[in-house]
Amino acid sequence: MNWLASIGARALNVLAAWGRAAIFFIDLLAALPAGLRRPMLVIEQMHAIGNRSLLIILASGMAVGFVLALQLYNTLITFGAAESLGLVVNLSLVRELGPVVTALLFAGRAGTSLTAEIGLMKAGEQIAALELMALDPRQRVLAPRFIAGMLSMPLLAILFSAIGILGAWLVAVGLIGIDAGNFWSIQQNAVDVWRDVGNGVVKSAVFGVICTAVALYQGYETEATPEGVAYATTRTVVVSSLAVLGMDFLLTALMFSAPS
Amino acid sequence: MRPTPGVSPLSSDDLIEIDRVSFGYDASRLILNDLSLRFKRGQVTSVLGNSGCGKTTLLRLIGGVHGANSGRVVFDGEVIDVRDRAQLYRLRRRLGMLFQFGALFTDLTVYDNVAFPLREMTDLPEGMVHDIVLMKLNAVGLRGAAPLKISEVSGGMARRIALARAIALDPELIMYDEPFAGLDLISMGVAAKLIRTLNDVTGATTLLISHDVPECMAISDWVVLMAAGGRVVAQGTPAELMASTDPEVRQFVRGEPDGPVKFHYPAPDIAVDFGLAPSPSVGVARGAVA
DSSP states (O other), X not given: OHHHHHHHHHHHHHHHHHHHHHHHHHHHHHTHHHHHTOHHHHHHHHXXXXXXXXXXXXXXXXXXXXXXXXXXXXXXXXXXXXXXXXXXXXXXXXXXXXXXXXXXHHIIIIIHHHHHHHHHHHHTTHHHHHHHTXXXXXXXXXXXXXXXXXXXXXXXXXXXXXXXXXXXXXXXXXXXXXXXHHHHHHHHHHOOIIIIIIHHHHHHHHHHHHHHHHHHHHHHTSOSSHHHHHHXXXXXXXXXXXXXXXXXXXXXXXXXSSOO | OOOOOSOOOOOTTEEEEEEEEEEOSBTTBOSEEEEEEEEETTOEEEEEEXXXXXXXXXXXXXXXXXXXXXXXXXXXXEEOOTTOHXXXXXXXXXXXXXXXXXXXXXXXXXXXXXXXXXXXXXXXXXXXXXXXHHHHHHHTTOGGGXXXXXXXXXXXXXXXXXXXXXXXXXXXXXXXXXXXXTOOHHHHXXXXXXXXXXXXXXXXXXXXXXXXXXXXXXXXXXXXXEEGGGEEEEEEOHHHHHTOOOHHXXXXXXXXXXXXXXXXXXXXXXXXXXXXXXXXSTTOOTTOOO
């Protein structure tokens, strides 16, 4: 019966971990007003989380735009639909690739940085020092970072999509020779600001909540050792990525399942 | 007079009472087992003991970082309940703590670290914060280091900065976790004198945990000797402990290698570990601690 006890113990551990994560998330939400009362800390964190992620986001957006234009042109030309290249690129980026790829890059760049920072603060007893100064670390440390992450992600996703479309324009118009007027006008006519762009922004805001909350939780709950911090940063990337991909399917089904 | 083991006499002047407290990070290994102690208001009390005997854990229990598995910790007549955050934070506003490794905020300068509790916990104007910070830094001899980053200061300096931060708000109870570790002789003397002076001038209660016997004996009103498991070996005034004939007390205060206090962590016979003698019990893994 040892195997049965082992399965039971594992199931209990998983449930306890989910419970701890849920309590952490509720505490984090409760700390948000306190975080908003510290706008300078939020701005500092937006600089650290958002601004310092700009290079990787813009470079990736440009590269994705380049290859999207090339790959889609090769497919669309087969069906005589090359003039719709601008539209397909735009919708791909704004609805899906912008929010999702930005979130995955965010988890790797800013998420790991947040986890390591909080984990090392815990290892260096800075979190305990705040507690003993009667300052709630959730309000002083976590909430400003959470708000900054939530605000930064949609902005980064918009920039990713914008630079991606520019990259696709460079390839489509400059390299392939598609008419520039057609490239832009078909987007102007067929892309809906609320349904397409708006839903993309909502998606990226949800991903911002997920990635930042996961990163902060992993840092806050980490074992305060070098191995613990290393393990927590890895878990941040894995858990955030899986959660983003799963949530993306759910949101896409909710937002775009009905034909426009 | 022979020092008295166990609980000190009851007194209405006690600021902190540790009442039959047991604590372990996991239930199978208790760090403190049925510990009872009292700390008098306005006194400097040192808790001395070997590494790993539960001294830091004791401070964390008083600060409400951990809750006791059993027993109660009483701060100025209030039983500390770690689940009651409002009570915890109210009590914590009355204490300052120097952490074993400083726990300084590495993204702030020396000045900002000391100013941190003043800015966060009070509405003092920046000019007054400036004056207090420089006074506290001057007290620990580091006024000139105010603009430095934490990465630019040595370990001993970091501890002195942490000391300045711990006393920034002139708390009612100041807890020092190994304040002398890593300090050079001059800094150690200055720090010891500062701890005593602060206690006397501000009327605070000081709780000091350390294994530096001479410094603690020189500045303390009351000394508690603790052994593994949180067992109180003896307690009394420094003079009483120094004059004690108890072999365990003598060994500790004189730092003698041989005596009732074992240097080695419990282990099987060394011949068993090196495979030169048979293991006394079948089924005990090689290298496992007895």
